[in-house]
Amino acid sequence: MNSLYKSNLYKNYRGLLISFIDVCIVFLAYIVAFLIQNNFLISGRVITLTKLLGLGLFFLLAIHFVVLRLFKTQMSLWTYTGPNEIVRTFLSCLVCFCIMSFFVIQVDIFNIELIALAELLCFVFILGARMLYRMARRYIMDLERVENCLIVGAGSGGYLLMNEIYHNMAYPYNVIGFVDDFKKKGTMLSGKPVLGTIEEVKQVCEENNVRCIFITISSVNDKRKQEILDLCASTSIPTKMMRILVGSDANNHISFEDIDIKDLLNRPSIDLKVDQIGSYLTNKVVCVTGAGGSIGSELCRQIVHFNPSKLIMVDINENALYMLKQEFLVMKRKHEMKDSIELESLIISIREREEIYKLMKNYKPDVVYHAAAHKHVPLMEDRPTEAIRNNIFGTKNVIDACCDCGISRFIMISTDKAVNPTNVMGATKRMTEMYMQSRTTHCGIHMAAVRFGNVLGSxxxxxxxxxxxxxNGGPVTVTHRDIKRYFMTIPEAAQLVLQAGFYANEREIFVLDMGQPVKIWDLADKMIRLAGLVPGRDIEIQEIGLRPGEKMFEELALEMEECHKTDNNLIFVHEKMDIDSTVVDSDLVQLQELMETTDDKQQIKDVLMNMIQD
Known part of the structure; x- marks a missing residue:
C-alpha cells in the first residue's frame, strides 16, 4: 500500500483517480436504484440500451464528475474522513439531484423517484467506500502494532492522540486504553476503555504489558502535573508528553517529547518584566565575557531578543565562540533576529589586563555581563592557583576596566558555593564579590553580583x-546518598540574571530562588526510570564518597533569609556591604606574592579561606 502512495502515478493523478472512482460509484448507485425500483427484474423486464439512455447515463456521470470536483470531494484524505467530508458529499449529491430533476422534467428518461433513490445511494456508497477504506487501512496497520501503549487523560487531547497514533505508522503502538480521574472505569472513548484512575497507572501498565505511556493532560495545576509526572516516572516505562502545535496553515500538528528531568523539578514560572530589561539593553552595546560557556551563551541568546545595537561575545574558547556566532547568523537568515544587531566575537582571556582595557576603551559597552570563570570544584582543588588567577584576578581586570572606562552597568555571575565556602572555587567567587563591593561607584556605574546554584545541562x-x-549501561555514580543540590534550567538562570541586572545599583548581591533542593540520589533514580530502566536491576547507583571541598548541602536557602525581596518573587537582594578597599587590595597583593613563592596547595587554600572570613 505504501508503494502505491509513493508512486508517481498516485502523486500526480490522485485527484483524477479519486474522481473516476466516485463516478464509478455513482454509476453503481444508479444501477442498484434501477434494480430496486424494478424489483431486481423479477418481473422479467428487459433493459434496452437505447442511444437516448446512453446519452442520459453519460450526462448524469458528467454532471456528478463536475459537481463532486466543485465540492472538492477528491481532495479529502479517506483516512481522515469526518464531518466535513459528510457535509460536502451530501451537498454535492443534493445539487446533482436538483440538476437531474430539472432535466428529467424536460426529457423523459428517468423519473424523479429513481433520481432521489439513486442520489441517496450515491451519498451512502461514496461515504461507505471511504469508511471501508479507513477501516481496512486501520486493520492492516494494526497487524503491525506490537507495542502496547497507555494514554493518560481521556479527554479531547487523548482522543486526538489516539487518532494520530492509528493514522500514523510512525507510532507502531496499540492503544490498550486510558487512565483518567474524571471518567468512570469502563467508559469507552473511540472504542478504547478507561482502565482506571491515574493513581493506578503502575498497576494498569503491569497488567497490560505496557511499553510506552503518553501524557495528554494539560488543564491541571502545577502540583497535580508534578504528581502525574512522578507517577508515570515511577513505572520505569518510557513516557512522552503530547504537545499540539498550530502551523502556519492553521492545521494542528501533534508532537511528542520525552519527559525531561527538568519537568520533574517543579520549577516555578518566571515573571519577567520585559520593559525593565529592555530599558537597559535595547539599542545598547552589550558585552558578555565567557560567552562560549553554558550561562554566557544563553545570556547572549536572551539578550538578542531585546535588540541591542551590538553584542560583543568574549571567550578564550574559539570553537564555542565560533559556533555561537554561526547560530546567530543562521537566526538572521531565518529572520528570527534583527539584521541591524552587530555581532563581534573576540578571543580574549580575562587574565590579559591590557586586552580587557583595550576592549572596554575601543567598544565602550553600555552593559557588561561577566560569566567567564573556572567552575569545576575538584579541578580547582587540584589547581588553586589557576582558580585564583582566572576567577579572582581575571574578574579584577574586568571590574577595574569597567570602572575606569565609564561602563554604566556591570553584572557578575556568582554561585551558591560562595556562601560559607568550603572549596577553592567557592572561595574565589566570594573574593570576587568582596572585591566588587569594595569598589567605589562615584563614576556612576551600576554593579551587582548574582548568585544561583546548579543549572541543568550545563x-x-x-x-x-x-x-x-x-x-553506557551504568553504574550511575553519586558522591553521597544524602547529598542535595539546588537546580534550575539554563534559560531560567539567564532570564533572572537579565532581570536582576535592571535592579543593579550599588554593588548588591542578588540571590535567585532555586526552589527546593533536590536529592542527587533521587535525581539519578528518576533519570534511570525515565530511560525505561529499573534502578538496581538494570542499572546500579553507586555511592563513591564526597569529593575534596564538596558540601553535603548548599546554603542558598539560609542566605535568602537574610535578604529582601525585589518586585520579582524569585530574586532576593542583600543589603549593600561596605568593605574596606585597602584591606581587599592588600589581600590580593598577598595572594599574588604567595603564588609566586610557593606551590603548596594547602597553604594557598588556607590563606584564601582566611581572607574571605566575614
Missing amino acids: NGSVIPIFKEQIK
Whole structure:
C-alpha cells in the first residue's frame, strides 16, 4: 500500500483517480436504484440500451464528475474522513439531484423517484467506500502494532492522540486504553476503555504489558502535573508528553517529547518584566565575557531578543565562540533576529589586563555581563592557583576596566558555593564579590553580583554525566546518598540574571530562588526510570564518597533569609556591604606574592579561606 502512495502515478493523478472512482460509484448507485425500483427484474423486464439512455447515463456521470470536483470531494484524505467530508458529499449529491430533476422534467428518461433513490445511494456508497477504506487501512496497520501503549487523560487531547497514533505508522503502538480521574472505569472513548484512575497507572501498565505511556493532560495545576509526572516516572516505562502545535496553515500538528528531568523539578514560572530589561539593553552595546560557556551563551541568546545595537561575545574558547556566532547568523537568515544587531566575537582571556582595557576603551559597552570563570570544584582543588588567577584576578581586570572606562552597568555571575565556602572555587567567587563591593561607584556605574546554584545541562554538570553513564549501561555514580543540590534550567538562570541586572545599583548581591533542593540520589533514580530502566536491576547507583571541598548541602536557602525581596518573587537582594578597599587590595597583593613563592596547595587554600572570613 505504501508503494502505491509513493508512486508517481498516485502523486500526480490522485485527484483524477479519486474522481473516476466516485463516478464509478455513482454509476453503481444508479444501477442498484434501477434494480430496486424494478424489483431486481423479477418481473422479467428487459433493459434496452437505447442511444437516448446512453446519452442520459453519460450526462448524469458528467454532471456528478463536475459537481463532486466543485465540492472538492477528491481532495479529502479517506483516512481522515469526518464531518466535513459528510457535509460536502451530501451537498454535492443534493445539487446533482436538483440538476437531474430539472432535466428529467424536460426529457423523459428517468423519473424523479429513481433520481432521489439513486442520489441517496450515491451519498451512502461514496461515504461507505471511504469508511471501508479507513477501516481496512486501520486493520492492516494494526497487524503491525506490537507495542502496547497507555494514554493518560481521556479527554479531547487523548482522543486526538489516539487518532494520530492509528493514522500514523510512525507510532507502531496499540492503544490498550486510558487512565483518567474524571471518567468512570469502563467508559469507552473511540472504542478504547478507561482502565482506571491515574493513581493506578503502575498497576494498569503491569497488567497490560505496557511499553510506552503518553501524557495528554494539560488543564491541571502545577502540583497535580508534578504528581502525574512522578507517577508515570515511577513505572520505569518510557513516557512522552503530547504537545499540539498550530502551523502556519492553521492545521494542528501533534508532537511528542520525552519527559525531561527538568519537568520533574517543579520549577516555578518566571515573571519577567520585559520593559525593565529592555530599558537597559535595547539599542545598547552589550558585552558578555565567557560567552562560549553554558550561562554566557544563553545570556547572549536572551539578550538578542531585546535588540541591542551590538553584542560583543568574549571567550578564550574559539570553537564555542565560533559556533555561537554561526547560530546567530543562521537566526538572521531565518529572520528570527534583527539584521541591524552587530555581532563581534573576540578571543580574549580575562587574565590579559591590557586586552580587557583595550576592549572596554575601543567598544565602550553600555552593559557588561561577566560569566567567564573556572567552575569545576575538584579541578580547582587540584589547581588553586589557576582558580585564583582566572576567577579572582581575571574578574579584577574586568571590574577595574569597567570602572575606569565609564561602563554604566556591570553584572557578575556568582554561585551558591560562595556562601560559607568550603572549596577553592567557592572561595574565589566570594573574593570576587568582596572585591566588587569594595569598589567605589562615584563614576556612576551600576554593579551587582548574582548568585544561583546548579543549572541543568550545563557543561560538566551532573545531568549530562548521568545521561552518559545510563547510556553506557551504568553504574550511575553519586558522591553521597544524602547529598542535595539546588537546580534550575539554563534559560531560567539567564532570564533572572537579565532581570536582576535592571535592579543593579550599588554593588548588591542578588540571590535567585532555586526552589527546593533536590536529592542527587533521587535525581539519578528518576533519570534511570525515565530511560525505561529499573534502578538496581538494570542499572546500579553507586555511592563513591564526597569529593575534596564538596558540601553535603548548599546554603542558598539560609542566605535568602537574610535578604529582601525585589518586585520579582524569585530574586532576593542583600543589603549593600561596605568593605574596606585597602584591606581587599592588600589581600590580593598577598595572594599574588604567595603564588609566586610557593606551590603548596594547602597553604594557598588556607590563606584564601582566611581572607574571605566575614
